[in-house]
Amino acid sequence: EAGVTQSPRYAVLQEGQAVSFWCDPISGHDTLYWYQQPRDQGPQLLVYFRDEAVIDNSQLPSDRFSAVRPKGTNSTLKIQSAKQGDTATYLCASSFTGVSAETLYFGSGTRLTVL
Amino acid sequence: GEQVEQRPPHLSVPEGDSAVIICTYTDSATAYFYWYKQEPGAGLQLLMSVFSNVDRKEEQGLTVLLNKKDKQLSLNLTAAHPGDSAVYFCAVSDGKLTFGHGTILRVHP
Numbered sequence: 001e002a003g004v005t006q007s008p009r010y011a012v013l014q015e016g017q018a019v020s021f022w023c024d025p026i027s028g029h030d031t032l033y034w035y036q037q038p039r040d041q042g043p044q045l046l047v048y049f050r051d052e053a054v055i056d057n058s059q060l061p062s063d064r065f066s067a068v069r070p071k072g073t074n075s076t077l078k079i080q081s082a083k084q085g086d087t088a089t090y091l092c093a094s095s096f097t098g099v100s101a102e103t104l105y106f107g108s109g110t111r112l113t114v115l
Numbered sequence: 116g117e118q119v120e121q122r123p124p125h126l127s128v129p130e131g132d133s134a135v136i137i138c139t140y141t142d143s144a145t146a147y148f149y150w151y152k153q154e155p156g157a158g159l160q161l162l163m164s165v166f167s168n169v170d171r172k173e174e175q176g177l178t179v180l181l182n183k184k185d186k187q188l189s190l191n192l193t194a195a196h197p198g199d200s201a202v203y204f205c206a207v208s209d210g211k212l213t214f215g216h217g218t219i220l221r222v223h224p
Contacts, residue, residue, distance in 0.1 A: 033212075040216075041217070042214030042215050042217050043159070044214070045211065045212065091158060103149075103161060104149075104161070105161070106151075106158035106159040106160075107158050108157050108158045109157075109158050111156075
């Protein structure tokens with residue numbers, strides 16, 4: 001079974017540029033998460049979806065970040081005008097909402113550097 | 116909201132020794148507990164998950180202890196080997212997953 005797939009693996013931008021990250025979750029997983037992981041820190045939730053609906057985007061900087069999951073499968077996270085403080089690894093995770101604990105499975109991440 | 120403290124931030128042990136990582140959390144309603152391993156350039160790999168009705172769980176050289184009274188979760192790697200060198204994260208969930216800041220473990224020969 002394929003795991004969570006993310007692309008690109010790396011991105012380097014100048015401040016003010018835009019970038020998009022793409023995520024393909026595990027087949028059948030209804031919930032998809034985007035996390036931001038600054039260097040030497042734990043992942044911090046940005047947004048998550050159940051199917052195509054946004055469940056929680058309270059930590060997403062809405063003036064510059066946006067995320068969509070139009071068909072309830074793949075998802076795209078976009079940064080409109082990147083800042084140096086956005087430098088981090090962006091992790092996508094997916095899970096299945098079953099009767100027991102939701103275990104998250106993570107992709108390898110996209111490492112973003114904003115110069 | 117939930118707060119998770121993880122310690123130590125860095126841990127170096129000789130091969131064959133035990134390595135212990137401890138997390139404390141704040142929300143007594145937290146129901147699910149996880150340990151993840153992250154190797155350089157890779158995503159987070161789930162090591163073990165524990166529900167709140169479990170005090171101890173052992174799998175493949177790993178022991179997780181959950182002390183709900185003290186709101187403490189620990190991971191013990193018994194007989195660590197160099198391949199265990201990585202960053203380890205605890206995570207707790209009360210419906211929303213909150214991670215600790217990570218422990219960089221180095222196991223030296």
